[in-house]
Amino acid sequence: MFWTFVLRAVQFRKRRLTLAFAALAVSATLATALFSVYSDIERKMRVQFRGFGANIVIAPSGGEETVPLTAVALAERQGAVAAPFIYSVGRVESEPVVVAGTDFRRAGPLTNYWRVDGSRAAGPGECLVGANVAAHFRLKLGQKLELEGVPCTIRGVVSSGGAEDAQVIVPFDIAAHLAGFPEGGKAAASLVQVRADGERLASVQAALAKQLPGADVRLLHAVAETEANVVLKIRSTLFLLTALILAITTLCVSTNFSALVLERSKEIGILKAIGAAEKKIAALFLSESLILGVGSAAAGYGVGLFVAWWIGRQIFPESAAAGIGVDYGVFLPVTGVTLAMATAATLAAAARIWRIKPAVTLRGE
Amino acid sequence: MFLRFVSQSIRRSPRRKAMTVAAVAMGTAVATAMLGVMLDIGDRVNREMRSLGANLMVTPKAQSLPVEIGGISYRPVSSQDYIPEDQVQKIKSTFWQLNITGFEPVLKAVASLSGRNVPVEGVWFRRGLRGADGSALEAGLRTVNGKWKVDGYWIDDRDRNDDKLDAMVGGAVARRLGVKPGDTLQLFGQQFTVSGVISTGGEEEDRIFIRLEVLQRLVNRRNQVDAVQVGALTKPEDDFARKDPAKMTPKEYDRWYCTPYISSIAHQIEEVLPMAAARPIWRVADNEGKVLDKIRGLMMLITLAALASAGLTVWSVMATTVLERRGEIAIMQATGAGNGLVAALFSTEVALEGAIGGLIGSWVGLLLAAWVGRAVFQTALETPAMLGPVVVGAAVLAAVAGAAQPLRRALLLEPAVALRGGE
Numbered sequence: 108m109f110w111t112f113v114l115r116a117v118q119f120r121k122r123r124l125t126l127a128f129a130a131l132a133v134s135a136t137l138a139t140a141l142f143s144v145y146s147d148i149e150r151k152m153r154v155q156f157r158g159f160g161a162n163i164v165i166a167p168s169g170g171e172e173t174v175p176l177t178a179v180a181l182a183e184r185q186g187a188v189a190a191p192f193i194y195s196v197g198r199v200e201s202e203p204v205v206v207a208g209t210d211f212r213r214a215g216p217l218t219n220y221w222r223v224d225g226s227r228a229a230g231p232g233e234c235l236v237g238a239n240v241a242a243h244f245r246l247k248l249g250q251k252l253e254l255e256g257v258p259c260t261i262r263g264v265v266s267s268g269g270a271e272d273a274q275v276i277v278p279f280d281i282a283a284h285l286a287g288f289p290e291g292g293k294a295a296a297s298l299v300q301v302r303a304d305g306e307r308l309a310s311v312q313a314a315l316a317k318q319l320p321g322a323d324v325r326l327l328h329a330v331a332e333t334e335a336n337v338v339l340k341i342r343s344t345l346f347l348l349t350a351l352i353l354a355i356t357t358l359c360v361s362t363n364f365s366a367l368v369l370e371r372s373k374e375i376g377i378l379k380a381i382g383a384a385e386k387k388i389a390a391l392f393l394s395e396s397l398i399l400g401v402g403s404a405a406a407g408y409g410v411g412l413f414v415a416w417w418i419g420r421q422i423f424p425e426s427a428a429a430g431i432g433v434d435y436g437v438f439l440p441v442t443g444v445t446l447a448m449a450t451a452a453t454l455a456a457a458a459r460i461w462r463i464k465p466a467v468t469l470r471g472e
Numbered sequence: 473m474f475l476r477f478v479s480q481s482i483r484r485s486p487r488r489k490a491m492t493v494a495a496v497a498m499g500t501a502v503a504t505a506m507l508g509v510m511l512d513i514g515d516r517v518n519r520e521m522r523s524l525g526a527n528l529m530v531t532p533k534a535q536s537l538p539v540e541i542g543g544i545s546y547r548p549v550s551s552q553d554y555i556p557e558d559q560v561q562k563i564k565s566t567f568w569q570l571n572i573t574g575f576e577p578v579l580k581a582v583a584s585l586s587g588r589n590v591p592v593e594g595v596w597f598r599r600g601l602r603g604a605d606g607s608a609l610e611a612g613l614r615t616v617n618g619k620w621k622v623d624g625y626w627i628d629d630r631d632r633n634d635d636k637l638d639a640m641v642g643g644a645v646a647r648r649l650g651v652k653p654g655d656t657l658q659l660f661g662q663q664f665t666v667s668g669v670i671s672t673g674g675e676e677e678d679r680i681f682i683r684l685e686v687l688q689r690l691v692n693r694r695n696q697v698d699a700v701q702v703g704a705l706t707k708p709e710d711d712f713a714r715k716d717p718a719k720m721t722p723k724e725y726d727r728w729y730c731t732p733y734i735s736s737i738a739h740q741i742e743e744v745l746p747m748a749a750a751r752p753i754w755r756v757a758d759n760e761g762k763v764l765d766k767i768r769g770l771m772m773l774i775t776l777a778a779l780a781s782a783g784l785t786v787w788s789v790m791a792t793t794v795l796e797r798r799g800e801i802a803i804m805q806a807t808g809a810g811n812g813l814v815a816a817l818f819s820t821e822v823a824l825e826g827a828i829g830g831l832i833g834s835w836v837g838l839l840l841a842a843w844v845g846r847a848v849f850q851t852a853l854e855t856p857a858m859l860g861p862v863v864v865g866a867a868v869l870a871a872v873a874g875a876a877q878p879l880r881r882a883l884l885l886e887p888a889v890a891l892r893g894g895e
Binding site: 123134144148160168195204240266267331332347348351362370 | 494498499505509513517520521523525529537539546617619620644671674751752753754758759766774777788789791795849
């Protein structure tokens with residue numbers, strides 16, 4: 108009997124309830140979407156900052172001129188990306204030029220910002236040249252360059268706006284040989300660049316500093332702090348906006364639900380006139396609201412996840428490929444908030460049930 | 473009569489009207505707050521990103537290739553190219569001068585310190601200048617790298633003084649030599665006082681910074697600098713920015729010239745300093761642009777979602793109010809009011825509610841946006857003056873649009889049926 112009543116009430120006032128349902132579902136959608144985006148934003152922003160390259164540099168300290176090559180392996184054991192670099196002065200057409208050597212495979216993620224015409228890596232007998240070097244010696248892609256009397260084929264022209272523009276870049280071993288650096292067990296580099304995840308930066312630096320007492324393990328403050336700062340600001344902006352929007356939509360939806368009860372004074376009057384207890388009537392309205400609440404939370408959650416996924420795919424296509432981008436964990440908070448909203452609003456309005464006098468209401472006043 | 477009807481309707485049920493207006497106001501507040509934050513956040517983050525340091529490097533148009541490792545030049549000092557120091561200030565007279573947040577002339581030299589070569593840079597730390605129009609402006613290392621950590625004091629070089637021998641020492645150099653702020657240092661046969669130790673983690677740690685005019689005197693290169701580092705607020709590169717300016721049509725060229733792309737700012741610096749080449753430092757410039765693009769895009773989509781939901785909210789509230797008043801509409805029709813008149817009456821009322829709600833909402837929204845700005849970026853956000861009126865207009869439109877469909881249905885319904893309470 109009770110449920111027939113509830114279902115009939117829903118059926119009878121389809122249009123009115125659809126609107127209430129829509130309003131609640133929209134706010135649940137917004138809540139899901141914003142929560143999902145918010146919970147994932149830090150990770151995604153940090154990925155963006157990888158483009159800045161290294162955030163730790165291992166340089167020689169004290170009287171040393173080199174860094175032991177074991178530093179690379181140590182950094183990789185910490186879960187960081189690391190690459191060794193060697194710098195020396197070589198001769199091209201009897202003019203001095205800076206020759207840089209690196210492990211191209213390892214250096215790839217650290218040199219994303221290089222703008223390269225051609226290939227980003229060079230093998231044995233090959234080299235990359237900086238844009239200024241190319242212009243100075245009138246070199247083109249594919250040509251051969253005599254470096255210290257040994258020819259190498261130019262595989263790429265690098266322009267970075269930095270030191271690379273005036274360098275010839277060759278594979279690490281070749282540069283080590285040119286520079287006369289020790290090889291084998293005592294192999295060394297001029298410096299080692301390391302990229303650690305923003306969150307673990309301090310601990311990676313501390314661990315490396317402990318394991319490499321002879322070297323200077325430095326945090327690149329400009330990169331690390333800008334990253335931390337920007338990520339924090341975006342996170343807090345999103346958090347405040349999410350909270351604001353939730354508060355406002357909650358208010359809005361609760362007025363809507365109060366109205367659902369208030370506009371039915373006549374019905375309440377009749378129910379009371381034929382002897383229904385106030386508690387029973389309140390329960391009736393509450394179950395109606397809860398049905399609406401559950402339905403709209405489910406609908407809003409579905410749509411919200413889709414919106415969050417879509418936003419993620421539009422803005423961060425590279426992370427969407429990994430299949431992540433929505434946070435299923437937001438279901439409980441969203442449903443909870445939606446149901447609490449519906450219940451609170453209905454209960455607040457239901458207080459009127461006790462005050463309604465059937466005779467007065469039914470007379471139409 | 474018409475106006476009386478509208479005002480009567482509002483007076484008769486103030487509570488219901490207040491609820492409607494409140495709902496519209498809340499929707500509008502969400503929209504305004506989101507828009508306000510979205511429109512300014514790019515600029516804010518752009519300024520935060522300037523802590524990365526220079527994104528443009530200006531060097532003399534070199535005849536020879538620089539041969540430099542770790543700041544030490546290995547090229548014989550025969551033909552020195554340079555930029556005249558008295559020309560450097562012209563950087564601030566380019567079209568995008570307001571976007572140039574700082575610049576720093578640098579003269580490089582190498583000093584021998586306890587048997588080791590150490591690069592020494594002569595720089596402006598913070599120099600007060602007079603712009604071409606007489607306005608005061610600041611330049612120097614601290615305008616480009618404002619967030620460097622210093623143990624001790626920054627050198628105060630607001631006034632030229634080539635007799636004062638003080639130095640800022642990079643952290644790695646200081647550790648190696650064991651010097652602290654207040655100690656002295658032998659450079660170029662002169663006694664320098666260490667004013668502060670700089671720690672950045674970068675190659676600056678291996679350098680010593682002294683006053684530009686002092687280094688110019690000591691190495692006898694008066695009025696010469698080797699490079700100028702420039703920090704500029706730029707618009708992220710898009711496909712248009714990657715076009716070759718030489719191949720643009722005059723109209724495209726104007727558009728490119730008048731957009732603060734890093735490439736157009738570099739071009740304008742080369743115009744005022746013909747002896748120099750300005751190149752973007754891609755590590756900073758490129759990534760800065762990418763991060764900014766992401767943030768702008770993200771905020772835009774979130775704002776879109778919020779706008780859509782705010783619009784829907786206003787729409788549904790208005791539809792509800794019309795639905796509730798079907799009886800009233802039927803009575804009006806039964807007493808001989810034409811459909812046009814009834815529609816006009818209701819639209820006026822709805823538009824009025826939309827406008828009032830919109831006004832309150834946009835005011836609250838602007839306050840909220842300003843609050844978010846202060847809470848996160850410590851300064852109130854700058855919102856365009858047009859935002860308020862536009863949002864109010866949108867609120868009125870959404871309100872009228874929401875009321876239109878149920879109103880049409882109500883008007884088409886036979887008064888007798890509606891009064892009996894049927895669908």
